Amino acid sequence: MKLGKIFVFYGPSAAGKSKIQKALTTEAFPRIITSTTRAQRVGEADRVDYIFMTADLFQEHLRNGDFVEWTLYHGEHYGTLKAEISKMHASDKQAHIILDLAGVVSLKQLFTNTVAIYIGADIDSIKRRLVERESSSEEVDWRLNKAITEELTATYTQHADLIFWNNDDMAFNETVRRVQEAIGIKGTFETHAE
Numbered sequence: 001m002k003l004g005k006i007f008v009f010y011g012p013s014a015a016g017k018s019k020i021q022k023a024l025t026t027e028a029f030p031r032i033i034t035s036t037t038r039a040q041r042v043g044e045a046d047r048v049d050y051i052f053m054t055a056d057l058f059q060e061h062l063r064n065g066d067f068v069e070w071t072l073y074h075g076e077h078y079g080t081l082k083a084e085i086s087k088m089h090a091s092d093k094q095a096h097i098i099l100d101l102a103g104v105v106s107l108k109q110l111f112t113n114t115v116a117i118y119i120g121a122d123i124d125s126i127k128r129r130l131v132e133r134e135s136s137s138e139e140v141d142w143r144l145n146k147a148i149t150e151e152l153t154a155t156y157t158q159h160a161d162l163i164f165w166n167n168d169d170m171a172f173n174e175t176v177r178r179v180q181e182a183i184g185i186k187g188t189f190e191t192h193a194e
């Protein structure tokens, strides 16, 4: 079985991990799709953004030992199915995935060819994006607080092999170009206008 590198994007909520990941995804550089019990957001699609599943189904997968790793975030479960990792390992392709810090630590222990890429953004950018995206002010406050107390601190960034910032006042295309250059992915990429 061949083994390509796995690039893990992690960092605060609304830092732009998904937006950057979408810009980098190609057939040759696929993303590993994780599973969640949280509700689908407007614009998200099942098996594209996440494998959306019920809490019961998630528990069944847990009991069956189907997850490589899993986490709890804002009361919802998130996990990486072994089957999704196997798809990538069946080829020699490099791939990428979005996880939280617990996921980064687990993947680094399991796969020595894991590269952790921290995507950060300043608190004003995070707040603006969360207010625009989230439907509940409780969720905005919870995610902001987690960013301030954990995800923007050295406890989080110390696990990074590469660090990039994606603030509102920065040129997004340039950030994507620098990420692409750092991870050595050749070819074109599409950017996604706001």
Ligand SMILES: Nc1ncnc2c1ncn2[C@@H]1O[C@H](COP(=O)(O)OP(=O)(O)OP(=O)(O)O)[C@@H](O)[C@H]1O
Residues within 6 Å of the ligand: 011, 012, 013, 014, 015, 016, 017, 018, 019, 020, 129, 133, 166, 167, 168, 170, 171, 172, 194
């Ligand atoms: N550079 C940017 N300028 C303006 N808006 C941005 C920028 N980067 C991301 N956004 C917007 O911020 C919002 C959050 O981005 P995204 O979903 O990529 O974040 P994330 O890090 O994946 O968040 P989460 O972990 O909470 O799911 C989206 O609406 C996205 O379009």
Ligand SMILES: Nc1nc2c(ncn2[C@@H]2O[C@H](COP(=O)(O)O)[C@@H](O)[C@H]2O)c(=O)[nH]1
Residues within 6 Å of the ligand: 010, 011, 012, 013, 034, 035, 036, 038, 069, 070, 071, 073, 078, 079, 080, 098, 099, 100, 101, 102, 103, 104
């Ligand atoms: N350890 C894991 N973390 C995951 C997984 N899938 C997503 N995540 C992280 O969860 C939070 C919340 O995600 P959101 O889409 O609700 O904003 C975020 O930090 C993701 O990186 C996973 O399978 N395992």
